[in-house]
Amino acid sequence: MYAPLQNDSFLRACLRQPTDHTPVWLMRQAGRYLPEYRATRVKAGSFMGLATNTDYATEVTLQPLDRYALDAAILFSDILTVPDAMGLGLSFALGEGPKFERAVRDEAAVDQLAVPDMDKLRYVFDAVTSIRKALNGRVPLIGFSGSPWTLACYMVEGAGSDDYRLVKTMLYSRPDLMHRILAINADAVALYLNTQIEAGAQAVMVFDSWGGVLADGAFQEFSLAYTKRVLQQLKKEHDGQRIPHIVFTKGGGLWLEEMAALQPDVLGLDWTVNLKSARARVGDRVALQGNLDPNVLFAGPEQIRAEVAKTLESFGAPGAPRDGQVDSHIFNLGHGISQYTPPENVTVLVDAVHEVSRRLRQPR
């Protein structure tokens, strides 16, 4: 059905198999920093107009691949499509973050929640299939969703927040309600990601963007337990291919061992984490993905190359295979790329990752 994969370095690295370079992709690589993205966005009229139109979603997903030697594509969509399908009414005002029309603030609102009919998310699965075909085997396609906790943050707050007061008030005063929301979210996210896999996604990533705002203890109970519930339901194979699972908790550096115990294939890391130390802590169980500060891309080419080299050298060479497996690193930013990034600086970054990581693998 699909053309064979020409560059499998990303999937191999996810599964801790040797590669001749460190694969690289960037969170939000299809986005506002690219003039061609902004042009398509204007045609589409709105962010959701872009995300719900198969042709536009395909077009913008492929844009960064035409500019840069990236080793993976990621579905163009939003982390909040699932609660939108639950009927909460997602919208994006220009220049602002996501907003829900109907926030979930009380027991009556929680009573209304259910795992949504996947037909309401058909536009996502259609986009996945269309992108997979358009990729024509160039690189693998990553599907994704927000984590149960991260979805709950937006569902209760109704929008982004800087103190998470409403969602944490519910968590501490009505933990029973919070657990009900999270259980529904987890089952919905698992079904959503499995349907993306059936539609053609070759790896899936759970973005726990707000896990790091939780207190130790609350993180394990309200975020990690439900990420686990997602992972336990996820397909590990499709069409005879292993489907790697990636978990990224921004601000989760203190909890790497607990996240690795859920047995995802890959852990995403933000820039506060030292890669050498993360490798020592969990590198024998999971591949590590990350973790350059996106703000490095505002510096000049020399500094970008130096910071890329520091990141790669901090992880170090993959080492000799044991039972066919190596410690592996997938290069990424520690968070989404900024809309203000000069596009030409991304070329410097991607090329430096390939060049330096090949050199790191040379015998000394």
Add this chain to the structure above:
Amino acid sequence: MYAPLQNDSFLRACLRQPTDHTPVWLMRQAGRYLPEYRATRVKAGSFMGLATNTDYATEVTLQPLDRYALDAAILFSDILTVPDAMGLGLSFALGEGPKFERAVRDEAAVDQLAVPDMDKLRYVFDAVTSIRKALNGRVPLIGFSGSPWTLACYMVEGAGSDDYRLVKTMLYSRPDLMHRILAINADAVALYLNTQIEAGAQAVMVFDSWGGVLADGAFQEFSLAYTKRVLQQLKKEHDGQRIPHIVFTKGGGLWLEEMAALQPDVLGLDWTVNLKSARARVGDRVALQGNLDPNVLFAGPEQIRAEVAKTLESFGAPGAPRDGQVDSHIFNLGHGISQYTPPENVTVLVDAVHEVSRRLRQPR
């Protein structure tokens, strides 16, 4: 000159000496959640009007002590007084964060920076002396400042930020300029805190509120190194009394060992850190301060008591003294108290800390 101290539990805990309960104070304990604070604020006309008036600053500093059995007072002021004294023009619009009239964005602006004349901060030192007298020995008084890096964030951004793009652009593209700013800030902060000590502060705290936004590597070079430069210059004694030094890096949980190596007396912790594990990592070298999520104060009394108990039990009992020293814990929030906190819930928290921590010290 001053009345003898009636409650020295906070200072003893800072110095890892045994106490019969865990002392407690709260970051931003004198603040907007208190109706009496809001009344004084109206009289003063503005935040800076409040902070620069000795009588008002004294009044609001003592307000929470009249309501709650707190074990320490903290000077009412702002972390950004030092750059204001450098001439950058600090202001607070109602309901918004701090803002500088003149941001430091280029080499010409950096050339203008210097350690300010401490006379420009006389209002702070006068407030310290006035508060110390008004306390009349009830509890010790903590002085404070923003860290060199945190000051630099505001100085370059001109205000708060959610991506720190401008300050990080300077950091990555002109590290030489960033180092010049930080060196000046460090020397200014050290002089400022030493002058607070001379004016009557019995402990001093460095708030590295934005250290946690830095990448590993950048944190050590641009935040930690300058906190060290401050600590190296700080008075360790005044008037025959030891003056404890407290360092708090929000989001710094991964770097506790490196912070402990600077040999402050106390490390502040945010709520993402597990106290038991922090104690195991550095508890034999420093006292630990923290770390309840301020949002717990939006729950009911039962839940607040339960979360307080969990926090205290996570640290555990102080243990038997070795050479007169114990592992010690100072209870606090992991960040400033929210302006929306119901004041009566703070009573529940403070009383629970005293009650549960006394019980924890009973032989079983």
